[in-house]
Every structure is written in structure tokens, then in C-alpha cells.
Amino acid sequence: MPTISQWRLRAAFAERLSRMYGREVPAYTTLVDVSREVNEDVLRARGADAERLGSIGRVTAERHGAIRVGTPGELAQVARIFGALGMHPVGFYDLREAAASAVPVVSTAFRPVDEEELARNPFRVFTSLLTPADPRFFDADLRSRLETFLAGRELFPPELPLLADRAAAEGGLPADEAERFLRLAVRAFELSAEPVDRAWYRTLERVSAVAADIGGVRSTHINHLTPRVLDIDELYRRMTDRGIEMIDTVQGPPAWQGPDVLLRQTSFRALAEPRAMRTEDGSVVDGALRVRFGEVEARGIALTRTGRARYDDLLDRVDEQAAQHPGAARDDLARALWERHMPGSEQELAAQGLAYFTYRAADGRPRDGAAPPSGVAELVRQGWLVAEPVVYEDFLPRSAAGIFQSNLSGEGTRDNGRQGTRYDADWLSGAVGREVLDPFALYERQQNRSLAHVARSLGLTDPPR
Ligand code: OOG
Ligand code: NI
Numbered sequence: 001m002p003t004i005s006q007w008r009l010r011a012a013f014a015e016r017l018s019r020m021y022g023r024e025v026p027a028y029t030t031l032v033d034v035s036r037e038v039n040e041d042v043l044r045a046r047g048a049d050a051e052r053l054g055s056i057g058r059v060t061a062e063r064h065g066a067i068r069v070g071t072p073g074e075l076a077q078v079a080r081i082f083g084a085l086g087m088h089p090v091g092f093y094d095l096r097e098a099a100a101s102a103v104p105v106v107s108t109a110f111r112p113v114d115e116e117e118l119a120r121n122p123f124r125v126f127t128s129l130l131t132p133a134d135p136r137f138f139d140a141d142l143r144s145r146l147e148t149f150l151a152g153r154e155l156f157p158p159e160l161p162l163l164a165d166r167a168a169a170e171g172g173l174p175a176d177e178a179e180r181f182l183r184l185a186v187r188a189f190e191l192s193a194e195p196v197d198r199a200w201y202r203t204l205e206r207v208s209a210v211a212a213d214i215g216g217v218r219s220t221h222i223n224h225l226t227p228r229v230l231d232i233d234e235l236y237r238r239m240t241d242r243g244i245e246m247i248d249t250v251q252g253p254p255a256w257q258g259p260d261v262l263l264r265q266t267s268f269r270a271l272a273e274p275r276a277m278r279t280e281d282g283s284v285v286d287g288a289l290r291v292r293f294g295e296v297e298a299r300g301i302a303l304t305r306t307g308r309a310r311y312d313d314l315l316d317r318v319d320e321q322a323a324q325h326p327g328a329a330r331d332d333l334a335r336a337l338w339e340r341h342m343p344g345s346e347q348e349l350a351a352q353g354l355a356y357f358t359y360r361a362a363d364g365r366p367r368d369g370a371a372p373p374s375g376v377a378e379l380v381r382q383g384w385l386v387a388e389p390v391v392y393e394d395f396l397p398r399s400a401a402g403i404f405q406s407n408l409s410g411e412g413t414r415d416n417g418r419q420g421t422r423y424d425a426d427w428l429s430g431a432v433g434r435e436v437l438d439p440f441a442l443y444e445r446q447q448n449r450s451l452a453h454v455a456r457s458l459g460l461t462d463p464p465r
Helices: 006-024 026-051 056-061 072-084 115-120 140-151 159-170 175-188 198-207 209-215 232-241 305-324 330-341 346-351 376-381 397-406 425-432 439-458
Strands: 003-005 063-069 088-094 105-111 124-130 172-174 224-227 263-269 273-278 284-289 293-299 357-361 385-389
Touching: 003 006, 006 026, 006 056, 006 063, 006 115, 006 159, 006 172, 006 175, 006 224, 026 056, 026 224, 026 232, 026 293, 063 072, 063 209, 072 088, 072 105, 072 124, 072 159, 072 175, 072 425, 088 397, 088 425, 088 439, 105 425, 124 209, 140 198, 140 209, 159 172, 159 175, 172 175, 198 209, 198 273, 232 263, 232 293, 263 397, 305 330, 346 376, 346 385, 357 376, 357 439, 376 385
Parallel strands: 063 124, 224 293
Antiparallel strands: 003 172, 063 224, 088 105, 105 124, 263 293, 273 284, 357 385
């Protein structure tokens, strides 16, 4: 029987999840349609340049999902399921600090890490873990009730992680098992029809709507699924024209003339969804919860640590200026700062070591016996090497917090007088049961590999720097 490889499982899972989510949240289908229209228009207008950060095939199929779980044990199961799809935990995000309202979670993103795997299908899932041990949100009594509740639920049928382990060990699954695995995996992220315990849900909701969404029910679900668009400002206008109320900003870098870097995202709140509720007297009544939303994103070039520090610093400056000039549009303030402090071309980003690129030898080299100059910048300038930007494959904590926050019903509560529990990437690695990878190290490795390869084809003893 033919084996379905891990990347085909990943692509099939992303596609089936998309179909399921489109049935559950019709506005998502509108978003996907409008994204496709915008991408086709951009491709027509800009030609090959539109594909500089990924082929149109990759971009059209590209999605990220978001899920939320309650315990390290649940997270470890998620890691096994995504591991089967060739997705690994990358990056540590602490949204407890990044958000103004109560978002008691720490997160990572499961995604492919190798270039070829990303090119085949870059599906990624932003995955958040509830933090019941953080006393700023949960007092001792609520923590213990919450942990007991979470310990008593089962998000995934035991067969699912077992099939996942087999896929990971064997590099795929035979067709029958692949079908079974995909079916179980998609079902695990559907919205459950089981009645929600209304009193318990409300108890958690008073602390945090996110806590209620995670710990107030006995199942998990996909929270949103995000298509990628080549012009997010145009998409924003078209969605607004269709009468879909978007949040009032695009998170991340401003729209400007220079290169797209990192990630720009925006979202809209999904409609309230009908959910059966169990009341205190045990009867089941019709209710509605409004927790899911639609999101869309545009991806740019991955920044180095130095580039990222520049970005974070600029965001702080935008905040300062916005506080000083309450009347001014944030986007205008940001654009003015960007124009002063961000390089306006890919070449400058590379020269200043602010962004990652891969390099390849230009066609037609070596040039009639001439020795190549030293240094990457000079090699590119003299036409020996061609630089290609590396796409940012990850997330941004402030944007993530902003997206979470703008879609919450209430602020919730956070007692800032208390000391928060400390979590970091090492702690999360322990919880996930595998190493949470450092995104910068992955981009750097990609860049270095290309330089090592270039050195060989140019006959240099050392990779150029
Ligand atoms: C995750 C929010 C973060 C993003 O794209 O930054 C996120 C969530 O709502 O669970 O998805
Ligand atoms: Ni998202």
C-alpha cells in the first residue's frame, strides 16, 4: 500500500481543517475568497516581484491555525499529532505580559523548519497553554478547581497520538491509516456539541474570556485559521466594503514604501455561535458564545536579532509618540518613524545585518578567470551572487496579544500586585516534551548553509561573510 508522506499529511490536514472551519464560520470563506482575489490582482499588477516572498502556489495554500490547551499533558499530545505532520515547536511567546487584558497563556508555534518542507506546505499552528498556576489570574481555590477539571477531560482519542507516533517513526502512513488519522485529527478540532456548564464557564469568564474558552469546556477547537494575502491594506478595504467589521488596526509594521518585514495581521470578530448550555438545575438551554474570529496576514522578510531589536524599539517609540500626540493617526506616526530608521531597500537591510537572506551563485559565473571579490555585499554588487530574502515564518508577541485582546468580550482581571509565575522556553520544552527551537537560530542556519554552498560553487576556501 502506498505511504502518504508527512508533508502530504500536513497539506491534507490543512486543507480539511480549512473546509471544516469554512462550514463552521462562514465569514472565513469570504475572507479566503477575498484573499485569493487580492492575490490574483497583485500577481497581475506586479508580476514575478509578487512571488519574491513565496510562490503563488505556496501563498494561496498557506494558512496558520490557532489552538489553545489547558495542561502540559495536552500540549505534549498536540506535539505528537503535529510531529506526525512534520511540524516542530518554534519560539516562546509570553502573552501574559504582552496583553493589557487578561490573557493567561504562554505559547509556541508548531511548524515545518526545513526550507524544502516550508516550500511544500508551510502550515503552522500557534498553540497556547493556559497558566492556572499564575496567581495574578487564579486564586488557590480556582486554580485547584480548574486543574481538577482539566485533569478529568480527554481532548484526543488515545488512537490519535498512537497513529501520530507511527507516522513520525515511519515518515508517513499507509493510505488507510492516513485517512483514519486525518479524520480523527480534524474531528478533535471541531466545535463540540456537548453542553457547556454555564456556571463554570461564567466563573472562569470573570477572570478571563481566554481561560473560559480553554478551561470552561471539555474539548478543544480551532480558534481561527488565517490565510496569507499579498496586500493586506487592500484586503482590509475590500472586507470593509463588504460590510465585515474589522478591528481598527493592522498589527505589526506600518504600510510603507520600503521592504515588507516580519508580519502584518488584522482580524474581525466572528459572530456569536450557538452552544448548548447546562444550567445549574441540570437542564440544557440554547446559548451562544462569541470566541472565534477571522484573521488574515501578510508576511515579510525575517529580521535578525539586531533587526528585531530595531523593530521592537520603533514600536516603543510609536507608543511614546502616540501618547504625546493623542490626535495623530498611529499608522502615520509609525510610517514617519519607519522612514527615518528602517532601511528602504533589501540591500541596505542585508548590508546592516538587519535581515536574513539566502545567496546563490549567479548564472554564468565564474567570469573569465577573474577572482571573486571578498565579502557578501561586494559579491552581490559585482553580480557574482544573487540574494533572496528569507520569509518570516513565525509570530509577534505584541501582535498576537493585540489580536487576542481585540476579540475578547471583557477585560477580565489581573492582580498586578502579585508576582507572576515565571515561564521560559526551557520550561515550555519540558511541558511539550521536546525542544522548543529558537527561530533566529533556524533562519541563521538557513543563511549560513546557502553561504557554505556558494563557497563551494565559487571555489572559495571559506564561506563569504
Ligand atoms: C492566538 C492569537 C495569536 C496570531 O496570529 O498572532 C495568533 C489565539 O487567539 O489563540 O494567532
Ligand atoms: Ni493568528
